[in-house]
Each structure stands twice: as structure tokens, then as C-alpha cells.
Amino acid sequence: MCKKGETMALFQIGNEQIMIQVDSLGAELKSLKKKSDDTEYMWDANPAYWKRTSPVLFPIVGGLRDGKYCLGDKQYAMGQHGFARDMEFTLKSQTNQEVWFVLESSEETLQKYPYDFVLEIGYELKDSTVVMKWRVSNPSEREMYFSIGGHPAFRCPIEEGTKQTDYRIWLDADKKVVSGILRNGLMSEETVTYSLQNGYLPITESLFADDALVIENNQAHKVALVKPDGQPYLTVSFEAPLFGIWSPPGKKAPFVCIEPWYGRCDATDFNGTWEERKWGQKLAAGCSFDASYQITV
Secondary structure: OEEEOOOOEEEEEEOOOEEEEEEOEOOEEEEEEEOOOOEEOEOOOOOOOOOOOOOEEEOOOOOOHHHEEEEOOEEEEOOOOEOHHHOEOEEEEEOOOEEEEEEEOOHHHHOOOOOOOEEEEEEEEEOOEEEEEEEEEOOOOOOEEEOEEEOOEEEOOOOOOOOHHHOEEEEOOOOEEEEEEEEOOEEEEEEEEEEOEOOEEEOOOOOOOOOOEEEOOOOOOEEEEEOOOOOEEEEEEEOOOEEEEEOOOOOOOOEEEEEEEEOOOOEOOOOOOHHHOOOOEEEOOOOEEEEEEEEEO
């Protein structure tokens, strides 16, 4: 089903257990519902807190130092998280179980990012799981550098009569995780160690006071949101080497983001080139990069 508007179209697919809606603007997942009780798991993009639901971050994750990067002898400007999230994708294919969208380089993108590319975003339903798929292809005759990541926001609290600090985060790490600390959107040299009790991290009012938790170096590959009664209600699984956990600091926003990344923001003291950005990806001429993550409810 496709509901058309002036600047976007919502595409819907479903199976016996779940149903999703994806916006062609940014190929963004806007809704994930369990059919048995009509529970909505995705944040509704209320701009009072955050105007997005699940943007795809490409060709950068996070921000650039001073909003610029150097490539060869030229300097380019690009906003936080790149441009794909604000561009209209074209529907490539749609079945009852899977939908794919595509965005290709253009004169507009080449002004910010001087590489030819094909970015494909797919969503496949498997029982109560959504598999979010990325494919980046390099159709040119030279290497390209990029980063890509997810930024899905999930309702938390999700049960009426509860508050966010009643909930916990579970990670598939035993005793601790070490998180970087952001300063003005850039990675500082500071870190903080969070002790875990059987993998559980309480959500406190100060947990996101310094912005997102940035957890690098393959410390965990599953993150779940856990209800006050101890039952996980949503799990994000991924192979990405780093990820973020975020809710807007100081806003008491009723959602938590769990964000698998292949790339991250610049460090506060970064003076390198585009090719030297930490966790960035390199793609040979004529090749493709494939990655995915899963949301299970």
C-alpha cells in the first residue's frame, strides 16, 4: 500500500506478526507495529523532542570538525549525519515481505561528496523481526570513502503509567562497557565505564547528560530495552563494530535510540583527511558494501 503526499510516500508491508511503514523521504522506517495488540514501537517524530524516527546516516555518521573535511586539495562542507536522510529515494522493489529503495549520486550530492555512489536501503520481515539492509555500491573507477549507520528511535516508556527511569537497557556484555564522551558533537579523549549487573544498565536521569553513549571496539552486538517487570520488549542485533545509545539530554524525551554504526564523528582534535576518519569505510572501484541489523519485538 502506498499513501502519497506532496513530498513523500509511505510504503507498508506486513506479515502475520508485524507491520511496518517506510517513508520514501530518507527511506526512513516510520512505524513498526505488532499485529496481536497494535503496539507501536517506533518514536512518532514529535518535533518538540526530535523530528525524526529512524534516519539512515550517510555518507557520514556524526559530525565533522568545523563542519568540513579535506579530500585531496579541496575542502567540502557537510552537515551532521550526511544528506541521505533528507533526500527522496526511489522505490526499487516491493513484495509482501520486503521493500527496497535506492538513491544515486547527482549534481547536488557531488557538491558535498565528490563520489559517484548507489545507496540501496531494504527492509525484510522475518516473523517478529525487521531486517534493515544497507548496500553501498561504487560505480566509479576510483576508491570511495564513506560511513553509514542507523539511528532508530524506540518508544521508552512503552507502557502506560510507567516512566523511562523504570526501564533498563540490556547488552550482551557481562560486567562492563566503556563509552566515549561527546563534547559539542565531537569525540573527546574522555571515557566512562558503566558497570553492568548481568548485562543490565539502568536508565537514570543523568545517563544521557553528556549526549550519546558511544561504545566502540565490538563490546556488544545485542542491545535490548527492558520493561519494569524485567521483560525485554525490543532487541537490536548487529555486527557493526560500534554503536550509540541516545536520548536528547535534558528533555525527558520518551524514546531511546539504539544506533549501529560503521563510522563516527570526528574527534575534538582531529586534523586528518577524509580518508583518515576513524571507523570510516573504504570501497574499491566497482565493488559493493553490504551490512544489516535486526529489530525484534
